[in-house]
Amino acid sequence: MKNFELIKQGAEAKLYKGIYLGQSTIAKERFIKNYRHPSLDTNLTKERIKAESRALMRCKIAGIRTPAIYLVDFKRRTIFMEYLEYSKTAKDFIEDYTKLGLIKELSQFFYEIGNLLGKLHENNIIHGDLTSSNILVVNKNNEHNYDSLSELDLVAIDFGLAHIESNTEDKGVDLYVLERALLSTHSVAEEIFPKILEGYKKQYKNGSREVFLKYEDVKARGRKRTMVG
Amino acid sequence: MDLDPEAECKLLLKLFKNVKNVKEIKDQLIKGELKCCIMKPTLILDPIQVVVAANKALVNEKLTTKTIYTEILFNLSPTKNISKSLQTFGIDEKDENLLVITLLKEGDKEDTDLFKKIDGEEVSLDKLKNYADMNLIKRTYKIADKETNVTPILNSLVSRIATKDFLSF
Numbered sequence: 001m002k003n004f005e006l007i008k009q010g011a012e013a014k015l016y017k018g019i020y021l022g023q024s025t026i027a028k029e030r031f032i033k034n035y036r037h038p039s040l041d042t043n044l045t046k047e048r049i050k051a052e053s054r055a056l057m058r059c060k061i062a063g064i065r066t067p068a069i070y071l072v073d074f075k076r077r078t079i080f081m082e083y084l085e086y087s088k089t090a091k092d093f094i095e096d097y098t099k100l101g102l103i104k105e106l107s108q109f110f111y112e113i114g115n116l117l118g119k120l121h122e123n124n125i126i127h128g129d130l131t132s133s134n135i136l137v138v139n140k141n142n143e144h145n146y147d148s149l150s151e152l153d154l155v156a157i158d159f160g161l162a163h164i165e166s167n168t169e170d171k172g173v174d175l176y177v178l179e180r181a182l183l184s185t186h187s188v189a190e191e192i193f194p195k196i197l198e199g200y201k202k203q204y205k206n207g208s209r210e211v212f213l214k215y216e217d218v219k220a221r222g223r224k225r226t227m228v229g
Numbered sequence: 230m231d232l233d234p235e236a237e238c239k240l241l242l243k244l245f246k247n248v249k250n251v252k253e254i255k256d257q258l259i260k261g262e263l264k265c266c267i268m269k270p271t272l273i274l275d276p277i278q279v280v281v282a283a284n285k286a287l288v289n290e291k292l293t294t295k296t297i298y299t300e301i302l303f304n305l306s307p308t309k310n311i312s313k314s315l316q317t318f319g320i321d322e323k324d325e326n327l328l329v330i331t332l333l334k335e336g337d338k339e340d341t342d343l344f345k346k347i348d349g350e351e352v353s354l355d356k357l358k359n360y361a362d363m364n365l366i367k368r369t370y371k372i373a374d375k376e377t378n379v380t381p382i383l384n385s386l387v388s389r390i391a392t393k394d395f396l397s398f
Binding site: 020053056063066 | 380396
C-alpha cells in the first residue's frame with residue numbers, strides 16, 4: 001500500500017499506518033492464507049471484516065468509544081480506521097504508574113475499565129481478546145499528556161475476535177481471559193482486577209451476578225469447556 | 230480534497246448561499262446536464278463526511294444507484310432506501326444554500342461553466358458547520374446522547390457511512 005508503513009503483524013492481519021483521506025489512519029489488512037481454499041478464504045475474510053465492523057459500531061451505539069471507520073474494503077481485505085495519535089495503551093499507562101509507585105492512585109481508572117467491560121457485556125458484545133493492550137488511553141485535548149484522569153478517554157480496540165453473544169459462558173470467558181492477560185503483564189494485577197470487577201458490577205446491574213458465577217466455573221476449569229459425554 | 234489513490238481523482242467542494250435559481254438547477258441536475266452532486270448543507274457537519282461517502286462510491290466496483298453523483302448522496306444517507314436518501318440529502322426548491330461537489334481527474338480544471346450557472350454567493354467552506362443543523366443530523370443518523378457523550382460526532386457519522394451497506398442502524 002502506497003504511503004503506508006507496516007507497524008504490526010499478527011497471525012490474522014497486518015497493521016499499516018499512514019495518511020488516508022487526509023486523516024491519520026490504521027489499515028488493517030487480513031492477508032491471504034495460502035493454505036486455505038481461495039473461495040473459502042475470501043468468504044471467511046469477508047465475514048470477519050463484517051463482524052469486526054459490526055462490533056465497532058455496536059460499541060459506539062452502546063456508548064463505548066471505538067476508532068472511526070473510514071472505509072471497509074472487501075476487495076483489498078482491509079478496514080481503514082482512525083489512528084489515535086494522542087494515546088497510549090492501558091498496558092503502558094499502568095506500567096508507567098507502577099514504576100512511579102503510584103498505582104494506588106489509579107483506582108478510579110480501573111473502575112472505569114470495569115464500567116467499559118460492563119457496558120460491552122450488557123450489550124452482548126464479547127470482545128474475545130481483552131488485554132490491557134487492547135484498551136487505549138486517549139487524551140481528549142489532542143496532546144501527549146496522561147496525568148489527569150478527567151482529561152482521558154478509554155477507547156476499546158481490536159475487535160478481530162469479537163462476536164455478539166448473550167450467554168454467560170462467553171462473558172465469563174472474556175473476564176477470565178482478561179484476568180490471565182493482566183496476571184502475565186502486570187506485577188500489580190492482583191490489586192487491579194478486583195477494582196475492575198467492582199466497576200463491571202456497578203455498570204452491569206442485571207447480569208453481572210450470573211457472569212461472576214460462570215467466571216468462577218471457568219476459572220476452575222480453564223477457558224475450554226470439558227466436552228465429555 | 231484527496232481520495233484513495235485507486236479512485237484516481239480529487240474532490241472539489243463549494244458552498245453557496247442565497248441561491249436564487251435552485252429550481253432551474255434542480256431541473257438540469259435531474260436531466261443529467263450538470264456533472265456534479267448538489268446537497269443540502271444542513272446535514273453536513275464537516276467535509277470529511279462527503280469525502281468518506283464519495284471515496285466509497287469511487288472505490289466500489291459496482292454502484293447501487295445510476296450515477297456516481299447520486300451514489301455519493303446515497304452513501305451519505307444512513308438508510309438503504311434510494312429515493313428516500315436522495316430526497317433527504319438532495320436539494321429541493323425551498324433550499325437557498327447549496328453544497329456542490331465535483332470530481333476532478335488528474336489534469337482536469339475546475340468546471341467554471343458549472344459554477345457560473347449557480348446564481349448565488351460563494352461562501353468559504355470553513356463556514357460549513359454554521360449551516361449544519363446538529364439536531365437534524367442526530368435525528369437523521371439516529372445518534373443518541375449516550376453515544377455523543379463519549380464518541381466524537383464525526384466519528385459516529387463517518388463510521389455509519391462506511392458500514393451502512395452491510396449494517397443497519
